[in-house]
Amino acid sequence: MERNLMKGNEALAEAAIRAGCKCFFGYPITPQTELAAYMAKRMHKAGGVFLQAESEIAAVNMVLGAASTGVRAMTSSSSPGVSLKSEGVSYIAGSDLPAVIINVQRGGPGLGGIQPSQADYWQATKALGHGDFQLIVYAPASVQEMVDFVVKAFDRADKYRMPAMILADGLLGQMMEPVSFPEINADAYDKSSWAADGHKFKREHHIINSLYLKPDELENSIVERYKRYDIIKETETDAELYLTEDCDILLCAFGATARVVKSAVNDARALGIKAGLFRPKTLWPFPVKEINEAAKTAKTLLSVEMSMGQMVDDIRLAINCSRPVEFYGRTGGVIPTPAEVLEQIKRIGGTL
Amino acid sequence: MAVVFERPKSLIDIPTHYCPGCTHGIVHRILCEVIDEMGIEGDTIGVCPVGCSVMAYDYFNCDMIEAAHGRAPAVATGVKRTNPDKFVFTYQGDGDLAAIGTAETVHVAARGENIVVIFINNTIYGMTGGQMAPTTLPGQVTQTTPFGRDPELAGYPVRVSEMVSTLSGCALAQRVAVDSVPHIREAKKAIRKAFENQKAGKGLSLVEVLSTCPTNWGLTPIEAIKRLQDEMIPYYPLGVYKDVDEGVFPKHSDSEGGEK
Amino acid sequence: MAKMTVITERCKGCALCTTACPKKIVELQKEHRNKKGYFYAVCIDQEKCIGCAMCAIMCPDCAITVEK
Numbered sequence: 001m002e003r004n005l006m007k008g009n010e011a012l013a014e015a016a017i018r019a020g021c022k023c024f025f026g027y028p029i030t031p032q033t034e035l036a037a038y039m040a041k042r043m044h045k046a047g048g049v050f051l052q053a054e055s056e057i058a059a060v061n062m063v064l065g066a067a068s069t070g071v072r073a074m075t076s077s078s079s080p081g082v083s084l085k086s087e088g089v090s091y092i093a094g095s096d097l098p099a100v101i102i103n104v105q106r107g108g109p110g111l112g113g114i115q116p117s118q119a120d121y122w123q124a125t126k127a128l129g130h131g132d133f134q135l136i137v138y139a140p141a142s143v144q145e146m147v148d149f150v151v152k153a154f155d156r157a158d159k160y161r162m163p164a165m166i167l168a169d170g171l172l173g174q175m176m177e178p179v180s181f182p183e184i185n186a187d188a189y190d191k192s193s194w195a196a197d198g199h200k201f202k203r204e205h206h207i208i209n210s211l212y213l214k215p216d217e218l219e220n221s222i223v224e225r226y227k228r229y230d231i232i233k234e235t236e237t238d239a240e241l242y243l244t245e246d247c248d249i250l251l252c253a254f255g256a257t258a259r260v261v262k263s264a265v266n267d268a269r270a271l272g273i274k275a276g277l278f279r280p281k282t283l284w285p286f287p288v289k290e291i292n293e294a295a296k297t298a299k300t301l302l303s304v305e306m307s308m309g310q311m312v313d314d315i316r317l318a319i320n321c322s323r324p325v326e327f328y329g330r331t332g333g334v335i336p337t338p339a340e341v342l343e344q345i346k347r348i349g350g351t352l
Numbered sequence: 353m354a355v356v357f358e359r360p361k362s363l364i365d366i367p368t369h370y371c372p373g374c375t376h377g378i379v380h381r382i383l384c385e386v387i388d389e390m391g392i393e394g395d396t397i398g399v400c401p402v403g404c405s406v407m408a409y410d411y412f413n414c415d416m417i418e419a420a421h422g423r424a425p426a427v428a429t430g431v432k433r434t435n436p437d438k439f440v441f442t443y444q445g446d447g448d449l450a451a452i453g454t455a456e457t458v459h460v461a462a463r464g465e466n467i468v469v470i471f472i473n474n475t476i477y478g479m480t481g482g483q484m485a486p487t488t489l490p491g492q493v494t495q496t497t498p499f500g501r502d503p504e505l506a507g508y509p510v511r512v513s514e515m516v517s518t519l520s521g522c523a524l525a526q527r528v529a530v531d532s533v534p535h536i537r538e539a540k541k542a543i544r545k546a547f548e549n550q551k552a553g554k555g556l557s558l559v560e561v562l563s564t565c566p567t568n569w570g571l572t573p574i575e576a577i578k579r580l581q582d583e584m585i586p587y588y589p590l591g592v593y594k595d596v597d598e599g600v601f602p603k604h605s606d607s608e609g610g611e612k
Numbered sequence: 613m614a615k616m617t618v619i620t621e622r623c624k625g626c627a628l629c630t631t632a633c634p635k636k637i638v639e640l641q642k643e644h645r646n647k648k649g650y651f652y653a654v655c656i657d658q659e660k661c662i663g664c665a666m667c668a669i670m671c672p673d674c675a676i677t678v679e680k
Contacts, residue, residue: 023434049433053426054459061423061456065430068417069397073430091420196415196431198438200394207409209418353615357665357678368673372650373626377672533632533666566626573626 001180008143009034009173012076012102012166015150017042020186021100022071023049025062029081030114031170032104036076056081060088060101067097068208070195072154072186076102078170079120080111082128089163090129094210096194096225098157100150101135102166104173107333115333116170118255121310124167125284132222134229136164136236137283139254143177145281151184156236158189160228167283169306171256171335229285238281239290243269247276249348250298252291252315253305254280257336261304264341273349283311288318300348301325304341306334360384362393362413369407373573375563376405376472378530380412382540383443383470386547387414396439397431399424401453403445404478404565422453425460428467439550441468447477450486450510457516464521464555468546471512474563475584482568486510489587494568509587513560517594523549524557525593531562531580535590545595554596562588614663614680618653622675625650632670635660 006014013035016024024039036052043050049066053059059075066073077085082103092099105120107113124137136156138149146168153164196206212218240258243265244250253261258279268275278294280287295301301323303312309327316325328344330336359365363384370376387393396414400406402421409416419427424442432440449457449471460467476494477483483496487509491500517525524546528539539561546557562584564576571579592598616638623646630638630653637657646652653675655661663680 023430025430051429051433054455057423058426058429058456058459061420061426062430062433064419064423065399065417065427065432066434067430068427069431069435071434073434087420088423095418196397196417197435198395198397199415202394205413206415207418208416209409211406211418353613353679355677356614356663356680357668357676359674359677363674367622370672372624373628373672375672377674378670381672381674533669536669573628574631577628577631 003178003180005176006143006179007034007174007176008146008168009104010038011143011146011179012150012168013038013042015147015181016074016100016154017046017048018181019151019154019184020072021048021074021154023051023066023073025051025053025059025073025075027053027056027059027077027081029078031106031173032076032078032102034173035102035104056084057087060085063099064088064092064095064097067092067099068095068195069197070191072158074100074102076104078104078106079108079117082120082123086129089135090131090133091210092163093129093133093135094131095208096161097163097208098161099163100153100157100166101163102168105167105169107331113333114170116256116306116335117331117333118169118257118305119307119310119331120167121283121305121307124165125286125314128165133225134284136160136162136232137167138165139167139281139283140172141255141258141279143172143175144179146172147179147181151182154186155188160232162228167255169256233285236282237285237287237290239287240277240279240281241290241294242277242279244276244278244294246274246297248274248297248299249345250276250278250295250301251341251345252278252301252303252311254283254311257304257306260336260338261341263338264345267338267342268345268349273345275345286314286318291315291318295319295323298323302344302348303327304336305329306336307331360388362387364411364413366410368411370404371567373564373566373576374404375530378536379470379472379539379561379563380408382536383543384412385540386544389544390547392439392547395437396441397435399428399431399440399442401442401444401448403448405443405445405472406479408443422448422451423456424448425453425456425465425469429460429465432465432467436466439547441470443470443472445472445478446474446485446487450512457512458519461516461519461522461556461558464523466550466553466555468550469556469558470543471558471560472563473512473560473588474565476565476568478565478568489583511588513558513593516558521555522558522594523554523596524559526595527560527562527588527590527593529562529580529585529590531577614661614678615658616655616661616667616676616678618655619675619677620646620652622673623650623652624648624673625652626672627653628670628672629653629667629676632666634664634666635662637661638667
């Protein structure tokens with residue numbers, strides 16, 4: 001298979017185009033701007049639409065409009081911009097529309113910084129907008145996974161008629177690695193039963209809507225959506241388990257942080273400490289089965305994140321607080337080093 | 353005897369939720385008459401706002417999308433850019449279009465997005481019970497300007513047609529009213545022109561319709577019509593503010609405006 | 613010979629039609645209400661109707677049809 005050396009942000013864009021994304025609406029923000037620039041260059045050649053919107057809010061609502069007509073649509077941004085998009089994401093979820101949203105995270109809160117961060121974990125998995133809803137959230141840890149997860153995100157968004165997010169970070173967006181592109185079927189799902197693309201006098205009019213003024217109707221629509229969420233929780237979780245079969249200490253990390261942690265796990269093993277790594281590839285749904293499998297022999301868990309500790313809560317819930325779950329993190333754009341993580345492993349390892 | 357007047361086919365035959373005397377119903381009807389006369393219902397996608405006309409998707413028989421407050425022009429952009437062969441319109445009130453959605457309004461015109469914007473100006477937020485709108489007249493009493501809108505405190509009204517007419521991508525900016533039969537006929541002509549512009553790919557066509565809100569103005573429907581005529585039209589003069597065909601305010605050329 | 617017909621259950625009694633009629637033959641009912649409780653519009657002298665449809669054009673509720 002053909003392999004290309006690509007920057008993470010550009011790989012996200014190329015994968016989207018190959019996945020049949022027909023339009024990209026975005027707004028410039030560091031550190032994801034290469035994605036929009038790549039789209040601007042490539043999209044029209046691919047027969048699609050690139051449009052730089054007047055705001056993040058407009059961009060996500062353009063996505064809503066395009067997705068309403070059954071077209072594969074995407075927007076991307078970085079943390080402060082994703083906050084602005086949250087209104088549109090909520091409407092997309094409430095209207096049962098498929099769409100892909102990319103967050104190449106940077107430090108927050110507020111304007112924060114422009115260096116890598118994972119502090120939008122809560123936002124992505126718990127509250128990207130008002131109301132009862134979820135997004136499928138993928139956490140790539142390599143440029144190849146950026147490609148694979150974008151393809152998967154478009155597929156699952158169509159399959160379940162809901163928004164899907166790629167939660168990357170500035171490190172992954174900026175790094176270069178060789179990638180290959182899979183074969184893609186962009187037309188796997190028939191949208192003719194709901195898309196608002198002109199009825200041609202051949203069917204009833206379609207309404208794309210998230211408004212239900214009667215409480216029981218709104219409740220029913222949400223309950224129906226949550227039935228789909230149950231299927232997703234059952235079937236769509238994904239995680240990497242590394243050296244977990246006999247581990248005493250199970251490290252948990254996602255995205256770029258997992259690469260650092262993997263080095264530390266290897267270093268720990270060299271010292272005779274039985275460390276393992278659990279790396280969720282889906283953050284929602286959280287891989288509950290997989291982490292319990294990985295933690296079978298573990299006496300202690302350690303979550304390492306580029307934040308003040310967000311995923312650590314989900315880990316405690318997933319294992320029902322059956323073992324201590326420690327936390328180590330750097331935030332504000334600081335990336336933890338393998339040496340720092342190894343120190344933490346030794347600290348905890350000593351108490352085992 | 354032949355039927356000389358009946359409900360247009362693209363206006364679904366159900367009662368509306370609008371208050372007695374609310375002129376939304378008139379605008380809905382003339383919009384649907386235009387859609388019927390052009391035979392484009394099957395190729396039309398409408399975008400609803402948030403406000404009194406939030407449920408307009410239940411009344412128009414074409415495909416409809418409900419947008420977030422103020423975002424209808426952005427939603428319509430997404431629809432039109434991916435479906436350039438379809439007719440796309442937004443239907444928005446003054447709070448939606450000229451307050452929370454001002455950026456979307458300005459940029460849809462600046463880009464010359466090839467869609468139709470129907471803008472209902474009744475100088476008040478109707479759905480939420482009568483608060484100050486960006487178009488509320490100086491001195492007008494609303495829930496949030498209980499002593500009358502004081503420009504020193506609350507600023508001045510936005511004249512949308514005039515503002516949008518200055519943007520190069522705007523093909524038509526026209527202010528009409530639905531206070532009388534001749535004005536309703538004029539309004540319908542303007543909406544027809546807006547859709548013909550879209551058919552010809554001319555760019556953004558905005559039709560501002562001066563309308564009434566008897567309930568929140570605290571007037572009878574007939575008194576409300578009189579207020580529209582006596583107070584609104586003098587502040588918001590009717591007329592064509594831009595028409596690329598007529599050259600009222602010709603498009604800026606590349607050399608003048610630096611835009612294409 | 614022309615005829616205007618009010619779909620009484622659609623009428624909200626706003627009376628805008630009464631102001632539009634050039635022959636002044638459209639009025640609101642003073643005694644009978646429709647099911648929603650509105651005094652609906654009626655033509656008080658069908659003979660004088662010229663079928664101009666101005667009442668229908670002014671009606672916000674498509675509650676009037678006109679034949680000629």
